[in-house]
Each structure stands twice: as structure tokens, then as C-alpha cells.
Amino acid sequence: xxxxxxxxxxxxxxxxxxxxxxxxxxxxxxxxxxxxxxxxxxxxxxxxxxxxxxxxxxxxxxxxxxxxxxxxxxxxxxxxxxxxxxxxxxxxxxxxxxxxxxxxxxx
Amino acid sequence: xxxxxxxxxxxxxxxxxxxxxxxxxxxxxxxxxxxxxxxxxxxxxxxxxxxxxxxxxxxxxxxxxxxxxxxxxxxxxxxxxxxxxxxxxxxxxxxxxxxxxxxxxxxxxxxxxxxxxxx
Numbered sequence: 001x002x003x004x005x006x007x008x009x010x011x012x013x014x015x016x017x018x019x020x021x022x023x024x025x026x027x028x029x030x031x032x033x034x035x036x037x038x039x040x041x042x043x044x045x046x047x048x049x050x051x052x053x054x055x056x057x058x059x060x061x062x063x064x065x066x067x068x069x070x071x072x073x074x075x076x077x078x079x080x081x082x083x084x085x086x087x088x089x090x091x092x093x094x095x096x097x098x099x100x101x102x103x104x105x106x107x
Numbered sequence: 108x109x110x111x112x113x114x115x116x117x118x119x120x121x122x123x124x125x126x127x128x129x130x131x132x133x134x135x136x137x138x139x140x141x142x143x144x145x146x147x148x149x150x151x152x153x154x155x156x157x158x159x160x161x162x163x164x165x166x167x168x169x170x171x172x173x174x175x176x177x178x179x180x181x182x183x184x185x186x187x188x189x190x191x192x193x194x195x196x197x198x199x200x201x202x203x204x205x206x207x208x209x210x211x212x213x214x215x216x217x218x219x220x221x222x223x224x225x226x
Contacts, residue, residue, distance in 0.1 A: 001168075034212030043201055043216035044152070050211060087152055091210045095167040096142075098152040 002027050002090050006099030012107040019075040021102045023088035026069075032092035033071045035064055038101075039084045047086075048073065078104070109134035111202055111217035115187075119196075119224045125189040129202030129217050136183040140205035142213055143176060143187045147198035155187070157209055165209075192224045 003026035013019050023033065031051040036044035046055045048064040051071055061076045075082055083106055088099040115127035129141075142157040156166035158176045166174050175188045185202055200220045203213035 032210050036212070043203075043219055044213075045216075046206065046212045046214045049206060049214075053211075055206075055212075055214060089152075089154075089212065091212060094154075094157075094165045095169065096154040096157075096209065098154065100151050 001095055002029060002093060002097055004088055004090055004097055004099040006088055006102055008102060009100065010103040010105060012105050013078050014107045015078055015080055017078045017107075019078055019082075019104060021073045021086055021088075021104075023071045023073075023099050024069055025071070025090055025092075027092075028069065029090045029092035031066055031071075032090055033064075033066070034089045034091060035062075035073045036087045036089065037082075037084045038087065044087060075104075109204065109215050111204065111215055113200070113202055113217040113220045115200075115220055115222075117221055117223060119192050119222065120226055121193050121224060122191055123224075125187070125192050125196065125200075125222055125224075127187045127200055127202070127220055127222075129185040129187075131183040131185070131204075136178075137180050139207075140209045141176070141178065141185045142203045142205055142209075143174075143185075144201045144203060144213070145196075145198040146201070146219075150198075153198075155189075157205065158185070159209075192222075194224050196222065197224045198222060 005024045035048040038044040051066045052064045143155040202217040204215040206214040
């Protein structure tokens, strides 16, 4: 199975901050990496697919990029509604594994 | 607006079979991959498996041949069966639609069904 190591596991930030979450894949996954946001009591929401493509309707302050086997989700200008848990998922091969999540909390 | 509505038994005893169904409304069914995912505090999000538009299934080997995913295209429904459940199968279960193909993530999710396994 492809392992995804997501970091940090949690962070505290303020409204307006730039936040970066990283996901490192244990194998080459050819940019088949997606990012989700999950709020308490809700299903995950797709934010970015194929490493850097913004899902329709998602604010442009969210972006994703790849550097080798490292994939990052960046929130440029954190908003109050962005406090949530974020997950990465690889869809390069089955089983399509998830990272362990990053909880973004209010500082 | 595509919506997924889940239903099924929420309380099971060990060794029983978990059965969940996911109904699709407001959009196409047969053109997409469909997946089941579960979430538990101890294991985070776990991809259980998927079914392709042609009915080919792909399962997580960790489920040790206990899992089966099927579709009823005429009813626009997706089903999950998990046999021989144990307490370790206690989780929140989601169905989800894969965006265009399985590569591009899951863009529509059901509301989730809590399943508890307890004697």
C-alpha cells in the first residue's frame, strides 16, 4: 500500500494567516493526489484534485502544488470558515489511501 | 444537484453482515465510479472499495475478502455488504461518487451512516 505521511497533525493559526499542509507519498503517485476538508459532523469535501486543480466552487485562496513526492495544500489568507480538518488522498493505485489528517484550529 | 442518500442497519452483533445502500438522485449514475469509505477515530479515513461504470470492483485488501460492492443501475443505487463484522468495524460509513474517474477524487458524498458493532 502507498503510505501518505501528512504533516503537521495539527496547527493553530489566526484569520488571515497563510497555512501550508504537506503530504509525502511513500511511492511515486504521478500527481494523483487530492485534498479534502472536513468539518465536524459533515462528510469530507473535495477541495483540490490532481495535486493542483481547484474543485469547482472552492475559493481561490486554496491551492495545491507538488514538489517531487511531496504535495502541499496552501490556504492563503485563512478565513473563519476554514477551521477544519484536512486530508490528503492518493488515487494512483488501490487501496486509495488517505493521510491521517491535519486539524486547523484557531489561535 | 446530485445527492446521495444512505440507509441501512446501524447496530449489529459480532459475526453479522453489514448492509448499507446509497441512493443517487439528481444526476447520472451509470457513467461514474462509486466508492465506500469509512471513518473511525482510531483509523481515520479508510477507503473500502469502488465499482466502475462497467461493474468492475476494487477492494481494500485489509478487509480480507469480507466486502462486496454492487450497483442496481435501474434504481440508481449502490450497496455495501461487509460480512463477519467485529467491533473493529464500528465506524461512520460514507458512499461517494468519484469525479470523472477514480483518479480525481470523490466530489459528492452521502450523509454518512453510523454503524456500531456490539454484543
